[in-house]
Amino acid sequence: MSGLSDQFERYEQEALAAIAAAQSTGDLEAVRIEFLGKKKGRLRDLQRLLGRAEPEQRPLVGKQFNAVKTRVGAALEQRQQALDRPQAELTALDITLPGRQIELGRRHPITQTIDEFKDIMGRFGFSVVDGPEIEDEQHNFIALNIPSEHPARDPLDNFYLAAADTAAGGPTLLRSQTSTVQIRVMEQTKPPIRIVSLGRVYRPDTIDATHSCMFHQMEGLLIDGDVTLAQLKTVLNQFAAAYLGHDVKIRFRPSFFPFTEPSVEVDMLWGEDWLEVGGAGMVDPNVLTAVGYDPDEVTGFAFGLGIERFCMKRHEINDIRRFYENDIRFLRQF
Numbered sequence: 394m395s396g397l398s399d400q401f402e403r404y405e406q407e408a409l410a411a412i413a414a415a416q417s418t419g420d421l422e423a424v425r426i427e428f429l430g431k432k433k434g435r436l437r438d439l440q441r442l443l444g445r446a447e448p449e450q451r452p453l454v455g456k457q458f459n460a461v462k463t464r465v466g467a468a469l470e471q472r473q474q475a476l477d478r479p480q481a482e483l484t485a486l487d488i489t490l491p492g493r494q495i496e497l498g499r500r501h502p503i504t505q506t507i508d509e510f511k512d513i514m515g516r517f518g519f520s521v522v523d524g525p526e527i528e529d530e531q532h533n534f535i536a537l538n539i540p541s542e543h544p545a546r547d548p549l550d551n552f553y554l555a556a557a558d559t560a561a562g563g564p565t566l567l568r569s570q571t572s573t574v575q576i577r578v579m580e581q582t583k584p585p586i587r588i589v590s591l592g593r594v595y596r597p598d599t600i601d602a603t604h605s606c607m608f609h610q611m612e613g614l615l616i617d618g619d620v621t622l623a624q625l626k627t628v629l630n631q632f633a634a635a636y637l638g639h640d641v642k643i644r645f646r647p648s649f650f651p652f653t654e655p656s657v658e659v660d661m662l663w664g665e666d667w668l669e670v671g672g673a674g675m676v677d678p679n680v681l682t683a684v685g686y687d688p689d690e691v692t693g694f695a696f697g698l699g700i701e702r703f704c705m706k707r708h709e710i711n712d713i714r715r716f717y718e719n720d721i722r723f724l725r726q727f
């Protein structure tokens with residue numbers, strides 16, 4: 394009976410070799426017909442031999458026959474799947490193809506603006522300092538001469554942090570203005586002072602084309618012996634001209650801020666209209682006193698400008714929300 398087993402084995406080896414050698418679906422189909430074909434395939438020849446086996450051997454050789462048939466069928470199926478796989482997988486190995494191009498990122502337009510602002514103010518002799526975005530009431534309000542009944546302190550107009558309240562030993566909030574940094578610098582430095590600080594501020598404003606609940610400001614502070622409002626106006630005019638060109642029109646409008654006296658609002662001509670781009674003024678004596686300076690000896694000016702608005706003017710961007718949407722089609726223009 395071993396003759397039959399040998400034939401099974403030879404059949405299987407030849408079938409598997411032919412399947413492995415098939416390079417196309419067409420090749421494989423020819424192999425299938427040769428080895429598994431129902432009409433005159435080699436499997437049929439083997440099946441015929443089964444009938445000649447001794448009756449008591451039949452269950453055993455029948456089993457062998459079925460096992461061989463299953464294995465050859467499975468190998469054929471597997472090879473078929475390999476040949477069907479998309480060509481891409483093969484070409485991925487083609488080392489003659491050019492490499493994939495890596496797209497270089499770029500800095501966000503606001504970051505670019507911040508860097509340029511630092512550069513311009515650096516040329517005017519201002520150095521750059523940083524301040525925390527989570528602030529206490531002392532730095533965001535009290536030392537800036539903003540009393541507790543002032544509307545700017547309304548909890549609904551600020552982002553107070555609920556959990557931090559007790560842990561930090563008093564209420565804390567996301568700073569609503571960069572003027573906080575004026576206080577932090579004066580607390581730690583003796584006059585003269587000439588700094589700018591650029592960063593994020595947070596307000597629960599209704600979001601529209603010119604308002605966002607988070608935006609950026611550049612704060613400036615100059616403290617010295619005999620500082621004048623004329624100097625403040627010169628610095629701001631020169632700054633605006635350096636960033637936006639000499640045609641820019643800046644207007645100073647009398648206003649009120651608790652931490653400056655006198656105070657001005659800074660507007661920029663935007664088409665037909667004036668758009669507010671910041672506030673400024675002479676540092677209020679109460680602020681100087683709060684940080685331990687003598688208002689009879691030192692004076693100063695301060696300003697706070699909206700960074701987005703300058704950037705929007707420069708690039709003719711008409712909606713502040715574009716900056717925060719992370720739309721690559723917008724961002725790659727800068």
Ligand code: DAH
Binds near residue numbers: 650694695696
């Ligand atoms: N902190 C003010 C604001 O956020 C802007 C401002 C006004 C800043 C007058 C100043 C200043 O430094 O002197 O609206």
